[in-house]
Amino acid sequence: MIDLTVEQRDLRDAVSALGRRYGHEYFVRKAKAGEHTTELWAEAGKLGYLGVSLPTEYGGGGGGITELALVCEELAAAGCPLLLLVVSPAIAGTILAKHGTEAQRQRYLPGIADGSQKIVFAITEPEAGSNFHRLGTVAQRDGDDWVISGRKAFISGVDEADHVLVVARTADAATGKLQPALFVVPTDASGLSRSQLEMEIVSPENQWLLYLDEVRLPADALVGEDTRVGLPALFTGLNPERITVAAMGAGTARYAIERASSYASTRSVWGRPIGTHQGVAHPLAHAAIQVELARLMIYRAAALYDAGRDLEAGIAANMAKYASSEAATQAVDTAIQVHGGNGMTTDYGVATLLGGVRAGRIAPVSREMILNFVAQHVLGQDKSY
Numbered sequence: 001m002i003d004l005t006v007e008q009r010d011l012r013d014a015v016s017a018l019g020r021r022y023g024h025e026y027f028v029r030k031a032k033a034g035e036h037t038t039e040l041w042a043e044a045g046k047l048g049y050l051g052v053s054l055p056t057e058y059g060g061g062g063g064g065i066t067e068l069a070l071v072c073e074e075l076a077a078a079g080c081p082l083l084l085l086v087v088s089p090a091i092a093g094t095i096l097a098k099h100g101t102e103a104q105r106q107r108y109l110p111g112i113a114d115g116s117q118k119i120v121f122a123i124t125e126p127e128a129g130s131n132f133h134r135l136g137t138v139a140q141r142d143g144d145d146w147v148i149s150g151r152k153a154f155i156s157g158v159d160e161a162d163h164v165l166v167v168a169r170t171a172d173a174a175t176g177k178l179q180p181a182l183f184v185v186p187t188d189a190s191g192l193s194r195s196q197l198e199m200e201i202v203s204p205e206n207q208w209l210l211y212l213d214e215v216r217l218p219a220d221a222l223v224g225e226d227t228r229v230g231l232p233a234l235f236t237g238l239n240p241e242r243i244t245v246a247a248m249g250a251g252t253a254r255y256a257i258e259r260a261s262s263y264a265s266t267r268s269v270w271g272r273p274i275g276t277h278q279g280v281a282h283p284l285a286h287a288a289i290q291v292e293l294a295r296l297m298i299y300r301a302a303a304l305y306d307a308g309r310d311l312e313a314g315i316a317a318n319m320a321k322y323a324s325s326e327a328a329t330q331a332v333d334t335a336i337q338v339h340g341g342n343g344m345t346t347d348y349g350v351a352t353l354l355g356g357v358r359a360g361r362i363a364p365v366s367r368e369m370i371l372n373f374v375a376q377h378v379l380g381q382d383k384s385y
């Protein structure tokens with residue numbers, strides 16, 4: 001792990017204490033009851049953790065993605081991997097802070113920062129998938145208004161959110177030329193409907209299919225002054241998303257390793273703790289090394305991003321996300337193995353992490369698309385698709 005400033009260490013310790021007061025049992029109980037982590041979210045907002053990366057003039061803490069990554073990692077390390085941290089403050093908050101109009105910043109950022117509002121993010125579509133150039137959601141002008149139609153898939157947290165940041169194309173789909181634009185769409189807008197996707201992930205945060213059927217929006221729903229803001233705004237959101245997802249994965253992995261280490265040093269079946277068998281201890285040590293390597297890259301990517309070194313940050317954020325999701329999947333699998341049969345019980349709280357870390361190898365960008373990116377942009381290979 002990189003050296004943190006005194007303020008960052010204090011933030012990390014305070015977030016960790018908050019997360020541990022709630023813990024994984026709370027997270028699982030909420031998930032299984034079909035409820036949300038409302039109390040934890042509200043408290044994190046009140047303590048300034050949700051808005052830690054947003055500008056102070058809009059109620060934020062004035063920190064960077066480094067601070068937000070610490071919040072994501074520490075809550076996950078306490079057994080509460082909150083995906084909406086990635087979506088509302090990291091993606092929507094960063095995009096609106098950097099590319100929103102002054103009126104949009106004033107309207108939305110204070111609520112994101114104090115937790116009273118959530119804005120979720122909708123780019124994925126059933127047909128387009130990883131290829132966002134194929135976006136089929138279209139926004140057309142009608143007088144001053146915008147009218148949006150299309151479908152979105154896997155959109156996290158729509159049921160908890162006040163608004164969805166929807167990515168749509170403004171050029172005619174037939175021209176094939178993508179001019180993405182972002183729109184802040186109220187979740188109760190006329191013409192917007194949703195159905196829940198049943199997921200095999202133990203989480204209080206749900207995924208949704210969204211249907212936009214001629215959703216009419218006023219001119220000021222468009223993020224920024226005009227549609228040219230769309231593409232840079234979209235790219236602005238990608239690196240914070242990858243860095244915070246990676247941080248959440250690293251935190252989850254730490255939680256799993258901590259649980260398994262504690263079990264290995266107390267469970268005894270041959271007269272001494274199972275942790276004395278190298279077959280048990282080495283996979284755990286290996287997982288710890290992989291997670292620590294991923295954390296180095298996560299905070300390197302965050303530092304580059306916070307320093308405005310966007311090109312380098314893009315490469316580092318992709319690598320960090322890849323390294324973290326691989327390490328987290330392996331760490332949770334190892335933790336289950338170390339627990340033997342108990343590893344598959346709800347009580348021991350490690351198998352409940354499996355769906356979340358496994359999804360991290362697919363979303364928000366799959367491991368294959370990251371390998372494509374690195375092959376092309378780092379190794380200079382021709383684009384393969």
Ligand SMILES: Cc1cc2nc3c(=O)[nH]c(=O)nc-3n(C[C@H](O)[C@H](O)[C@H](O)COP(=O)(O)OP(=O)(O)OC[C@H]3O[C@@H](n4cnc5c(N)ncnc54)[C@H](O)[C@@H]3O)c2cc1C
Binds near residue numbers: 367
């Ligand atoms: C838990 C969860 C939460 C999510 N939350 C959100 C959200 O809030 N908002 C949102 O917009 N989206 C969200 N997503 C969607 C997520 O971003 C997509 O699932 C992801 O981008 C992959 O797209 P896809 O599922 O369409 O897979 P596809 O694009 O269909 O890909 C399927 C497989 O083919 C591989 N593949 C595709 N193209 C290539 C290629 N050129 N080379 C090599 N391999 C390739 C992929 O890597 C993958 O393994 C979420 C997904 C999950 C699972």
